[in-house]
Each structure stands twice: as structure tokens, then as C-alpha cells.
Amino acid sequence: MSASDGVAARAVDVWKSYGSGDAAVTALAGVSVDLEKSRFTAIMGPSGSGKSTLMHCLAGLDDVTSGEVWVGGTKVTGLKDRGLTELRRDKVGFIFQQFNLLPTLTAEENITLPLAIGGKKVDKAWFDVVVDTVGLRDRLTHRPTQLSGGQQQRVACARALVSRPDVVFADEPTGNLDSQSGAEVLGFLQRSAREFGQTIVMVTHDPNAASYADRVIFLKDGHIVRELLSPSADEVLETMKHLDSVVVPHA
């Protein structure tokens, strides 16, 4: 099977366990999910729910124990290092919680880094659109150490978008930011999905951050347990509170 039209990334009965025997820990227990194109999806869950593992597996950063993962038209499962590297370079964009930028490069060089690594030309018009959207026009020649945390994270966003990947994965992108900067970054991610049709998948444990998403998936103990569409922060918070009472079926 392949990821059909309208789906940017797909997990099919994905299992992921670490260790073996008695010490084995199951992080994902048969997760299946379709992540639609041009949508901003948030994956939520308490610590240890497997939300980061799910993202890592979807993004080709980690392999799965069983099941299949697709990104765009590419079957990620079974790819060797070279294939995974190219997938990450050409089809996926990343925003990490911190340490997103290379200190030796300017903001502009950091933004175009994935293109430079792949030996691709920068689409100047698109670059300008992205840079203006994140509002970094006058910061392009600065080094990361000369930028604030929020600015750094916006550079990371611009970098993730500039190669027009199939999916942008954001791992707690606002985890290290103050609320003002966080709101800017989240607003930008939201606009990217709505205005540019960019598929975005964000892992977070912050209900407020999740409220920017079009769709929120809740994970607990390696299972998808709930799902909300365009929820408010309060709805997310309520759902989180009641996650404790959700009984997870054991395989």
C-alpha cells in the first residue's frame, strides 16, 4: 500500500519496544494513524506516553519493531541509513525543542542548510516569503548567539519550511520559550498550514500549544486514546485530565 492522496504521513500498526525479555518496554503498541496533508496536527500525552517515539518513528529518526511507516509516497520502514538520510533531507523538516541551529553559521545559512547539504538551489521567492513570514529579514546575517531564544526558534521554523518538505515535525518547539515568543512560533506554524498548505506534526504536552492545531491526537501508554478537532486550550486540558481514567486495551 502507499500513502494515498490527502495523507502526508501514515503509521500502520506500529509497534516499538526497547530492550528484550522481562526488561522490554513497549513505547508504541500498535499505533495506526493518518496525518492529512496541509493540516497542523498535535500529538499530546503525558510523559512516557510514546508521543516522542511516534514522532521519531514517523520522521525516520528511529526504526519500528513492527508495522509500517510512510511519508509522502515513500515507505520509510526498511530504508537503510542513506535512504533515511535523504528522506530527512528532502521530505521532512525538523524543529527541535532546543539546539536547533549551528553556531558557526548565520541565520540565513542555517535556514538554507538542508538545501546546501542536498546541493539544491534556493528558491529565492519562497525563501523571501518564509523569511518575511517569520519576521527575520533584518536578522539574516546574525549568528545564533546574537539571537534571542524566540528568534532562534523562528530561524529553525524557517529552515524546516524552506525546502517545502512533505511534513514538518516539531518536537516541543515552544518548550524552552517564554509565552510571548511561544505564541509567535505557534502562530507561525498555524499560518504555514493554513496559508502555505504545509503539513505540520507537533509533539507537545502544553494544552495551550495544542490549541493552535487543527487536530489533536492523545496518546497514552503507546496507544492512541482520543482525538479532538480544532479544540480550545480548555478542551485539551479537560481531555488530558480525563486521560487517566481511559482504560488502555492490552494486546
Add this chain to the structure above:
Amino acid sequence: MLKATIKSLLSRKLRLVLSALAVVLGVMFVSGSFVLTDTLQRSFTDLFSSAFANVDVSVTPKAEKGKQPEPLTPQAIADVKSVAGVASAVGDVQGSARPIGKNGKVITTSGSPRFGFNWTGTGQEKIRDGKAPAADNEVALGGYLASTGGFKVGDDISLLTLEPKKTFKVTGIYEYAGGRDSLGGELSVAFTEPVAQQLLLGKKDVFSGVTVTAAQGTTDEALRDAVAAKMGSGYDVKTGAVLAKEQADQINEGLKFFNYVLLGFAGIALFVGIFIILNTFSIIVAQRTRELALLRSMGASRGQVIGSVVLEALVIGLIASIVGLGAGVGVGALLATIFSSLGGSSLQLAGIGVPMSAIISSFAVGMVVTVVAAVMPALRASRIAPVAAMREAATPDRPLTKITITGALVAAAGGASLALGFNQASLPLIFGGILVAFVGVALLTPILSKPMVSLIGRLLSWSMPGLLGRRNSARNPRRTAITAAALMVGISLITGVSVVLTSATKSIEKLASGQLQTDLIISGEGQMEGEAATFQRDVLTKVEKTDGVRSAVGWSQDGVLQGESQLFAVGVTDMPALTTMFALKPKSGNITPLKDDQVALPEEMAAEKGWTVGSKVSLQLAKAPEPRDYTVAFIWAKSQVLQGALVLPESASKSFRSDQIAQAFVQVAPGTSAADVQKRVEPLFADNPEITVQDRSAFVKQTTSQFDTVLLMIQILLALAILIAVLGVINTLALSVIERTRELGLLRAIGMRRSQVMRMITVESVVISVFGAVLGLAVGLALGIATVQALKDQGISEIGLPWATMVQYLVVAAFVGVVAAILPAIRAARLNVLDAIAYE
């Protein structure tokens, strides 16, 4: 605190190994030198005591100053024999004898003597095959000569002695106790006594010494005293044991010098090692800043922090010293084995020993070097305020002003010491100056590294990984600078030496083309047991009469005594012809043929001695019964071709130790080709295979080719210093890879391929190495040119720059960079992306 130190040491095994390796190699060089020379010294001592095993007392004629000793007469031997307590007294005849191999070339050794002697049947030599020589045309060969030259009993062998080539029949082959072919790689041949006397001493019925054995009940010392009393003051009378010790001491003196040379290079290697350890500790301390700050905030004092770092250094130094000592014993033993087999596998090695000096110096050097290198980083670590260190931003870029000013001052001090050293010809000042200058330049490297690294990097950064590599190498100027400076030391020394040698070659070439008006040069191949190979005067006459020869001049040479000082003198056959060929110009007096009581000398000798034309000079010639007065006929202006030589008339040659021609020069007739004349002249020397006829360019090449050997030796000895510097590059890269784990993880996460990661690390490595090489070349050029300037008066008039060699070093440095990057690059490429991102 001790526990914390040890735990932290163990958790950094890789760093420990890398930084210790530099010390291990240095210590290995030191202890290896001691083990090698100690083993060789004991081997030579054994060799000589076995060589004099059956000599109780030896009698040789005493040489008067400046005069050749008169050989012993049969009467003297009879006198020795008449002394009470003498069991036997046998006259020895010994002298230089060079065998010619079956290929027509003279057989050479690597330093061991080649000699002939009279077969007496009473020596240590025992006939192994055939029989002792009995007729005038018969000889016996030492087992080593027989095996080297492939001679068997019944073969013919040609020998060069005082007389030209003579051919003999081999009647026997002899060996030494234990079936040994030789005692120490010497080539020896035994003649009948009259033949030995004629060929080796040049006279019938004379001896070079007497070997005396003591009768039962007489001690060697008593016998020596009795013989000395009988013979009087004209003779040296010594016991065999003393002779053995004297000869061994002479060799061991040379070995001691050899040891100093090796230790000098070991010192350079350790000096480079200091850079590496300093760098490693700086990086480790930087990475441990938070850990140390935690200790400080828990109440550890500054002293304790310093102590902890220094203790770590001590432990590393101790372990490295032990390993280095062990490795040094192995290397010393290996080199001793190689050395002994060089001499024809005939020097029997005494057992490998580990002298106390090796142990003491290993530990002293290893630990002192390590601790010295660790003190700076330790001080820096202790100065970090606990709160500052706990924060994320651990190592801010410190300004380079202070270090740059210090560097400039230190470099200037080094330069001053160097200049003073050259001025006063003081080696300690010169070497000290070079060392201090290195430290100064090393301190200046951080400030140089910014522009230089970006310049070098620009050539390599055509792609993104290249750009990142270049930026990374510019990231920490101090670290890059120290790593590069370590490489600089070795390369600058080689470059310096290379500049001096190239300049010397160029000077000689210029001299030869400008002032040497001779077409052919006839000379012996090097020194033969202290005497140059020579040929007969009648051969020179034949050369003169050869078709196409315009003129031919030759000289015999010897040392002559003037008062207390020894002068180098030549007896020239045709001074006016030599004047033309060497383009000599008179300084005072006219250049005329010398009369029997006249001498001529160069300007600088005249100035030194205070002689002018007409001065009377009293000279003692080796074979003259007494000193004789000569008058200075003329003085020639300073010439690079003929300097430091006193010219005597041809007639004086008869009183030289050998009146044969040592060197001759030929000018061909106009319109004649030198190559044609060379072909006609060469056959005249068929009986003198040690003599070569060369045209001017071949002669220059032969003279300068020894420089290549010197350069090669220095390159080999400095290879260790460069190897240690390479370790430093590996070390720096490995530590940087660890430090930048998260960055590498990020790069891999956003799609950098493994090959690109490796390329990035390789570019960084090459940039650092090439930076070090460029620095080394620059400093080496400066050192070399300064040395050449200082040696101007010694005849190095031209400055020659070894461009080709320098380009080679640059290429080698780039290659070294690539090699040094291999392991760190693989490590970086293998990082697990997820772990790397999560790395703290």
C-alpha cells in the same frame, strides 16, 4: 577529592589514551636512546677485550709531535725478548689493506676497519680452510672478508695497500674463537711477514709493534713495567686490558655523542608532546567546567581543584612513563639488533640491559612534561567562579590581547637569543633561542589563526560540509593554534635545515661554475682509515701527456706542525697552473713557482697568523728529522675554492706521510671535449679503483649528495615529532567530535549524509594541518635564512630556497590531515542520531 579525580579519569579513557600516547612516544625515544647506546657500549667493550685477549703487553713506537713514528726494528724485538718474565715477543705488522671484490670495486664497510697483517701463527686467528700463507704471492683471508667478497681457497684476490693493486692467491681462510668470522665486522687479510712489511709499512724488516705474553708467575703490570724500563721513553708500553679499554673508550665517546643527538631529537618530540598535553588538558578542563564548578560549590577550594587536575596529570604521566619505558627498551633492543647487523651481523651484542639512566630519565621526563603541561589549564579551571560555570554558556571566547602581547615578547626574546647565539657561536644560546622562539610563535598562533585559517579554508570549502569544516576549525582559535603549532615545530626544523643545505649546495654550485676553471677532477672516494685514497705520481705524469689535456695539477696532502698548531698543507706539483684553474688572485707578492724553501698561503691564514711576504715560518713535516724554516713567497686573496691550506713546494711532499697524489685537476685543451678526455684518462686509474675521474658537475653532485643524506637522517629523526603532532590533530578532532555531538546529531537529523559528515571533519583536519605546515614553513624559512646569514663567513654565500621540498611538506601535511581525520570522522559518522540529539 582523590576519589573524584580517579573516577573522572576512568570515565575519560579515550582522552587518557590519546594524551598519554604523546608522552609515551617521547619517553620511548628517551629510554630507547639510553638502552641502545648502553647495549652498544657494552658490546664494544666486549669486542675489544676479546680483540686483545691474547695480548698481555703491547709495545709500540711513540710518535713525536708532528712526526711519523719510526717503525720498530728487529733489534727492538730482540730487546723486548730479553726482558725477564717475557714468555714470547712477536713482531706485529699492520696497515691499511683494501680488498677489491670480484666486480672490480673496492669492498667497503660501514665504519669497521680494513687492514692487513703478518701471519705469525701466534695470534687469535685459526685457519679454518686451507693453510697459512707461505709464499710472497699468498694470503689468508678473514672469514668475514671471504663471505662478503665470495672468496674461496684457491681464488685470486686483488688488494690495495701502500702500493697499487696487487693480486694474490688465497691459500687459507681463518676464523676467531667460537668460529666467528670477524671480531667486529672488520675486513682483514694476512700476508707473509716480508710481504706485509713491504706493502703495509713500505720498508723491509720493520714492525709496527710487539705483542708480548708473560711467563708463568709474572703479572701483566709487572711485565709492562719491566719492558718499559728496558725500552726507554721512545716506546708506548701498555697492558692488553688498558689497550682494550682505550679503544672501547674511544668508540664509546662517539656513542655518547650519538646518544646526545638522539636525546636532542627526543627532546624535540617531548616539546611537541607538551603542546598536545596542554591542549588535551585545556579541552578536558573546559568540558569538565561544570563538574569542577559543582565541586567548588560544594566547598572544594581552588587548591583542591588545581590539585585534582595536576593529580590527573601525574597519574597519566606515571602510566605513560611506565609504558614508554617498556616500549623504549623494545625499540632500543630492536635498533641495537639492526645496528649490529649493519656491520655485517658481526658485532656480537652484549645482552640488552636497562641502564638506571633510562629508568630515571623516563620517569622524570614523562611526569615533569605532563605536569608542566597541565598546570596552565589547572590554574584556569580554578579561576572559574562556581556560578558562572553552572550556567550553560561554559567557555566564552577569551580575548587574545594578552596572549598575543606575551607571544610577541617571547618570540622577540627568542630571536634576540638566537642572534646573540650566532654572534658568539654559542650552541646553547642558539638552541635555547629556537625553543623560546617556538613558544613565542605558538603564543602568536591564535591571532594568526583567524586570517590564516579562513584563507586556507577558502580553498577547501566549495561545498557545505567543507564550509562547516572550515568554520569549525576557526571556532576555537587557541585550540586550533596549539594543535597547528605542534606540527609547526617539526616542519620548521626540517625546513630550516633544508634551507641551510640548499643554500650550501647552491653556494658550492656557484663556486664551481664561477671559480673552478678545471674540467676534470681526480680524487679518492672518501677517507680510508683517516687517509685519503691516493695514486702514484707517474700516473699524473701520464695524465698530463694524455691527448687533449692542456694541463694537469695534483697535490699530496698532510698535516704539518707549526709550533703547537696543526696546519693542513698541500704539496702542489704546478702552482701557476693551479692558480689559473682556481682563479687565484695575488693579495701580496707575485704568484710564482715555489722554491724548495718557500710557502704560500691564503689571505685569511696570513691575517690569523700575522704573516706577510718574507716572513720566516718554521714547519715540522711528518718524515722530516726536524723542523725547517720556510719563507712566505706570496699570499693569495680570499678564495672559496682553496682556503685553509698552506701550499708547500712539490719537493716537500717527500716528507709527508705519503707523497702520493691525493687530488688532481685537469684542464682540457681548447676545442676538446672534457668527456672525450675523461674517457682517455680513466683507464690510467685501472689499478686504483678508489680513484674516480669526474667532470665538474659530477664532482659538485658528489660533494652535495652528502647533504641529502643529512636531510634524510634529520627527517627520519624528526618523524616522531611529526607523528606526535599528528596524534595531537587526532586528539583535538576526537575531543571536538565529542563536544559537538548534538550539533552532529542535528546535522544528521536534517539530512546530512555520513560521507558529508566525514568530509566536514576531514576539511577541519586538513585546515589545521596545512595551517601548521604553513606556519612551520614560515618559521623554518626564517630560521634557515638566519643560519645562512650567520654562516656567510663559512662559505655559504648564497641563499637557496628549497621550493620543491617545501611544496612536498605542504602536500604531506594535507595528507596527514586526511589521515588524522579518519578515526574521528568515522566516530562522528557512526553517531546515533537520536542519542546525539539528546546528548548532554
